[in-house]
Amino acid sequence: MKDRVTIFDTTLRDGEQSPGASLQKNEKLEIAHQLARLGVDIIEAGFPIASPDDLEAVKQIAKKVKGPTICGLARSLKKDIDAAYEAVRFAKRSRIHVFLATSKIHMKYKLKKAEEEILRQAVKSVKYAKRFVDDVEFSPEDASRTEEKFLYRVVEAVISAGAKTVNIPDTVGYAIPDEFGRLIYNIINKVPNINKATISIHCHNDLGLAVSNSLAAVNNGARQVECTINGIGERAGNASLEEIVMAINTRRDFFNLKTSIDTKLLYETSRMVSRLTGINVQPNKAIVGMNAFSHEAGIHQDGILKKAITYEIMSPSDVGFGETKLVLGKHSGRHALSRRFEKLGYKLSKAQLDKAFKRFKILADKKKNIFDEDLKAIVEDELIIFAERYKLADLYIKGGTKETPYAKVMLKVAKKTKEAEAIGDGPVDACYKAVDKITKESGRLIDYSIRSITSGKDALGEVSVKVRIRNQVLTGRGTSTDIIEASVKAYLNVMNKIAYRHEPKLWQWT
Ligand code: KIV
Ligand code: ZN
Numbered sequence: 001m002k003d004r005v006t007i008f009d010t011t012l013r014d015g016e017q018s019p020g021a022s023l024q025k026n027e028k029l030e031i032a033h034q035l036a037r038l039g040v041d042i043i044e045a046g047f048p049i050a051s052p053d054d055l056e057a058v059k060q061i062a063k064k065v066k067g068p069t070i071c072g073l074a075r076s077l078k079k080d081i082d083a084a085y086e087a088v089r090f091a092k093r094s095r096i097h098v099f100l101a102t103s104k105i106h107m108k109y110k111l112k113k114a115e116e117e118i119l120r121q122a123v124k125s126v127k128y129a130k131r132f133v134d135d136v137e138f139s140p141e142d143a144s145r146t147e148e149k150f151l152y153r154v155v156e157a158v159i160s161a162g163a164k165t166v167n168i169p170d171t172v173g174y175a176i177p178d179e180f181g182r183l184i185y186n187i188i189n190k191v192p193n194i195n196k197a198t199i200s201i202h203c204h205n206d207l208g209l210a211v212s213n214s215l216a217a218v219n220n221g222a223r224q225v226e227c228t229i230n231g232i233g234e235r236a237g238n239a240s241l242e243e244i245v246m247a248i249n250t251r252r253d254f255f256n257l258k259t260s261i262d263t264k265l266l267y268e269t270s271r272m273v274s275r276l277t278g279i280n281v282q283p284n285k286a287i288v289g290m291n292a293f294s295h296e297a298g299i300h301q302d303g304i305l306k307k308a309i310t311y312e313i314m315s316p317s318d319v320g321f322g323e324t325k326l327v328l329g330k331h332s333g334r335h336a337l338s339r340r341f342e343k344l345g346y347k348l349s350k351a352q353l354d355k356a357f358k359r360f361k362i363l364a365d366k367k368k369n370i371f372d373e374d375l376k377a378i379v380e381d382e383l384i385i386f387a388e389r390y391k392l393a394d395l396y397i398k399g400g401t402k403e404t405p406y407a408k409v410m411l412k413v414a415k416k417t418k419e420a421e422a423i424g425d426g427p428v429d430a431c432y433k434a435v436d437k438i439t440k441e442s443g444r445l446i447d448y449s450i451r452s453i454t455s456g457k458d459a460l461g462e463v464s465v466k467v468r469i470r471n472q473v474l475t476g477r478g479t480s481t482d483i484i485e486a487s488v489k490a491y492l493n494v495m496n497k498i499a500y501r502h503e504p505k506l507w508q509w510t
Pocket of ligand 2: 202
């Protein structure tokens with residue numbers, strides 16, 4: 001038995017049947033080119049009889065996409081097969097995929113036909129498709145709910161009629177892995193001419209078992225898997241291509257099989273399909289979800305930093321994901337924190353790390369995720385004394401209930417004194433505008449708070465501000481017995497941070 005599993009991608013046909021996922025012709029073409037780069041063996045590009053647009057899209061793909069076999073779907077009807085051929089005939093390698101339901105439920109209620117009639121129609125349609133292309137695939141729709149003996153007869157008959165691939169669909173996602181694996185095993189052992197065709201499987205995900213059923217089938221001898229990017233498809237979707245491929249790759253010791261997929265392109269292909277279909281990928285989706293390579297638990301982060309294999313069975317780069325993400329939150333430990341500080345360019349001593357870790361834990365209790373900006377703020381607020389480029393030299397304010405607030409601010413800037421005047425909505429606003437004129441910055445105050453840090457009439461007031469500046473949000477603090485002066489100092493603290501943020505050699509550590 002061959003050791004290679006053929007990947008038959010049906011993102012553009014079954015995947016496009018996902019509720020709300022209609023794609024334009026040019027979008028289909030873009031995805032088809034990407035699937036070719038990814039290395040899929042066969043692209044099922046559409047169902048040409050379904051609409052003139054679908055026929056045209058399949059035709060364009062057949063003409064322009066090089067590499068994979070291009071396949072068109074058809075019911076077991078002459079007009080469908082004619083349309084499928086009309087669409088795929090321009091490809092270097094083309095396939096027609098005909099299907100007909102074989103389960104009692106479908107034959108009785110949908111087709112209203114008896115077994116013998118179905119058998120005749122299946123054979124006739126395969127023979128008709130063979131007039132156009134050598135590569136014909138047949139699917140007995142709802143195979144997993146088809147009476148087994150009848151299924152063997154259908155499979156044998158279509159192979160005799162010339163089908164090169166027989167696909168066994170679990171159309172309604174009803175199968176259970178052991179049972180589906182056994183069905184494939186039985187077909188291989190009970191259909192006399194089975195060695196003349198490749199057995200394929202096509203599993204739907206109604207019970208969340210599409211990938212498991214596909215892998216059970218592969219383990220029992222199926223050598224073509226029909227699947228879609230991100231597992232999109234009719235209802236709960238199809239088996240996900242990326243999960244099948246990475247299971248086969250990662251557990252080569254178990255399957256002893258390979259595929260032709262360039263796994264490094266899996267992530268970008270997933271993003272493209274998600275963007276063009278408008279179907280989001282759930283964050284915890286295996287292989288391509290946003291969280292697939294994120295670790296939050298402290299024990300896991302520590303293990304990952306010591307040796308990735310402790311908690312990672314594949315490397316994010318294997319699927320083109322970038323790098324492992326250690327999400328800093330309340331479960332994170334000192335090891336992950338110090339590594340992140342290093343990445344941000346801060347080399348902390350043990351004592352500084354202890355101090356930063358304490359602040360980090362307090363913050364993490366209040367905030368689910370800690371971002372790089374939060375860490376920079378911890379360092380800047382707790383651990384660095386900024387050399388002050390701007391120092392308040394003097395301040396004069398004027399105003400009243402009937403007068404527009406006015407401020408004149410004098411700053412020491414590298415041994416020189418510079419001054420500016422401004423009016424504003426209040427005395428603090430007027431001062432900040434004057435400071436902006438001197439520093440040539442443009443800060444926007446987004447939060448302001450004041451508290452007294454000593455008692456009595458001459459209590460020291462501490463002003464804290466949050467300022468948006470150069471697309472960043474920085475915090476500043478200033479103290480004085482005069483609240484306007486404390487406010488200006490807090491604002492200048494922000495100005496000093498922005499001035500020195502990119503000049504670490506000027507920092508003084510505590
Ligand atoms: O789910 C199904 O049975 C199908 C067939 C057309 C293969 O999509
Ligand atoms: Zn399907």
